[in-house]
Amino acid sequence: MPGDSRRVPGPQDSRSPHWYGKQPPQHQETGTRQDGRADHDLRPVYLHAGVVSQATGSAYIELGQTKVIAAVYGPREIARREEFTMKGRLCCELKFATFSCRRRRQHMQDNQEKDVSLIVLQALEPAVCLVSGGFLLITKQGMCVADLVQIYLSLIRSVLVYGHVLLDRFPKSQVDVYITVLQDDGSALAAAITCAAAGLADAGVMMYDVVTGCSVRQCGDRQLLDPSGSEESSQEGEGVEDHGMVTVGLLPSLNQVSALVLDGHLPQTTAVQLVSLVSALVLDGHLQQQTAVQAVKTCIGGCQGIYPILKDCLVKSTRRKVPAVDPTLIRTSIDGQNGRT
Numbered sequence: 001m002p003g004d005s006r007r008v009p010g011p012q013d014s015r016s017p018h019w020y021g022k023q024p025p026q027h028q029e030t031g032t033r034q035d036g037r038a039d040h041d042l043r044p045v046y047l048h049a050g051v052v053s054q055a056t057g058s059a060y061i062e063l064g065q066t067k068v069i070a071a072v073y074g075p076r077e078i079a080r081r082e083e084f085t086m087k088g089r090l091c092c093e094l095k096f097a098t099f100s101c102r103r104r105r106q107h108m109q110d111n112q113e114k115d116v117s118l119i120v121l122q123a124l125e126p127a128v129c130l131v132s133g134g135f136l137l138i139t140k141q142g143m144c145v146a147d148l149v150q151i152y153l154s155l156i157r158s159v160l161v162y163g164h165v166l167l168d169r170f171p172k173s174q175v176d177v178y179i180t181v182l183q184d185d186g187s188a189l190a191a192a193i194t195c196a197a198a199g200l201a202d203a204g205v206m207m208y209d210v211v212t213g214c215s216v217r218q219c220g221d222r223q224l225l226d227p228s229g230s231e232e233s234s235q236e237g238e239g240v241e242d243h244g245m246v247t248v249g250l251l252p253s254l255n256q257v258s259a260l261v262l263d264g265h266l267p268q269t270t271a272v273q274l275v276s277l278v279s280a281l282v283l284d285g286h287l288q289q290q291t292a293v294q295a296v297k298t299c300i301g302g303c304q305g306i307y308p309i310l311k312d313c314l315v316k317s318t319r320r321k322v323p324a325v326d327p328t329l330i331r332t333s334i335d336g337q338n339g340r341t
Contacts, residue, residue: 033224039222042214047059047062049199051069055071059195059198066186072196076175091176094116095113097183116192117179119259120196126258127251189213193213193259210251246299248300257296
């Protein structure tokens, strides 16, 4: 593949100086983690929608030092080189910025990024429902105040209640989601799932529910919710039987799991049984299975903790898009309609 002659050729492989420094212990003598959190505490979360003006919808999230931005474009016509289908299509592409990790990433998408993109796509598909309309409706002229209020209420409902996209409503069209990890300090996959869902909701894509993501690092009998980068790369716990990462994508209002990713040295029988249990929403287990199931329970609790932040972000974004309405005008319009009836 020909290279980009205008790109400044950087080193093929480089690492941060912190890579070679001595890493402090992950757990302090007081029992707290390195950053002072308890095992089941989330990092500070910042979420803002509508950050990319050229996109149909967008969102930006910070989980501690992890920073992710997502932009949504469409619906637009599917390229002719793609296979013909009467059903709409949801596409997702995730890319780590070259400076996002402790080790320099390439500017071209690698296999790991393609795998993560597929995971995010599979987490969003159970919650996406493409319908016509959106925020563009409120820009039309000749609307009365009562119509504007009804549209506002319907938008709030579509953003906060629905979260699953009906792809058959947009035949031969696709919605593209582009995710960029600006800084990876742990839980990048969970942050990407939440950020992409917020971007879809900001784009006016009707959904059955918005997806929230959360991760847990299993270190023996300890479960670290929302692990940082140093906790993810830590060698602690690798001598014990159960250690690894569990990431869950949750539809909070429907209380359904849309994604489950297990990474590490959890026993294979435990993983198989865990998938069947989570699919049936029966979160009980025994022995090693109980350890994995408890990790999923912890992830679900973290997702439920992120959901109010996501909901508040979408409400603020909707209020910015909808023009301010004088309450006296609403009362006058409603009284006038009652008088006509």
